[in-house]
Amino acid sequence: GDSVTQMEGPVTLSEEAFLTINCTYTATGYPSLFWYVQYPGEGLQLLLKATKADDKGSNKGFEATYRKETTSFHLEKGSVQVSDSAVYFCALTSNNDMRFGAGTRLTVKP
Amino acid sequence: GAVVSQHPSWVICKSGTSVKIECRSLDFQATTMFWYRQFPKQSLMLMATSNEGSKATYEQGVEKDKFLINHASLTLSTLTVTSAHPEDSSFYICSAHRDRGLGYTFGSGTRLTVV
Numbered sequence: 001g002d003s004v005t006q007m008e009g010p011v012t013l014s015e016e017a018f019l020t021i022n023c024t025y026t027a028t029g030y031p032s033l034f035w036y037v038q039y040p041g042e043g044l045q046l047l048l049k050a051t052k053a054d055d056k057g058s059n060k061g062f063e064a065t066y067r068k069e070t071t072s073f074h075l076e077k078g079s080v081q082v083s084d085s086a087v088y089f090c091a092l093t094s095n096n097d098m099r100f101g102a103g104t105r106l107t108v109k110p
Numbered sequence: 111g112a113v114v115s116q117h118p119s120w121v122i123c124k125s126g127t128s129v130k131i132e133c134r135s136l137d138f139q140a141t142t143m144f145w146y147r148q149f150p151k152q153s154l155m156l157m158a159t160s161n162e163g164s165k166a167t168y169e170q171g172v173e174k175d176k177f178l179i180n181h182a183s184l185t186l187s188t189l190t191v192t193s194a195h196p197e198d199s200s201f202y203i204c205s206a207h208r209d210r211g212l213g214y215t216f217g218s219g220t221r222l223t224v225v
Contacts, residue, residue: 036216045216089154100154 116217
């Protein structure tokens with residue numbers, strides 16, 4: 001079945017460092033891809049999405065490009081802030097079900 | 111924007127009792143709602159898909175009689191954890207499906223602790 005594989009954390013970075021969180025997927029069709037963020041004590045929030053190959057989703061300085069050839073949707077940010085500390089989930093949806101990666105905990109230190 | 115209200119946000123109950131969690135779409139109709147469970151340090155696990163007016167579809171390994179799902183209207187789905195036990199303690203999240211591939215809105219989640 002469809003699945004998402006996400007790099008394991010935790011990830012600890014210093015403020016203003018470059019962030020990459022890898023995400024690859026397996027799907028029989030052409031899924032839409034998402035990154036969700038969960039801040040401490042809160043529910044999931046949609047961070048960005050891409051619905052077809054070569055689309056780039058972006059929000060709050062985060063970016064991810066839908067790469068069909070490598071079945072990847074890596075999350076990047078050029079300069080992280082302490083407030084970016086959270087758990088990030090890669091997800092896909094096809095046939096209406098949503099599948100999530102295991103989540104990557106990011107801690108940004110001042 | 112689309113809002114999904116999930117209540118309660120947290121609940122503590124005694125072992126053997128039942129707990130109902132509500133998931134309500136406030137400004138749109140959701141023909142499909144999903145219920146997820148999040149184990150500590152793990153990803154969300156899809157428990158069941160709830161379609162308005164019909165029986166829920168449960169994922170393999172999820173006990174139907176323990177996790178009762180009702181989707182009686184286009185704006186409300188409920189998850190009832192029956193005869194709760196400490197191992198049912200978890201974070202439960204619902205999401206409502208709006209448009210194919212694009213419109214998923216999550217509730218804020220419910221932290222259930224069974225003592």
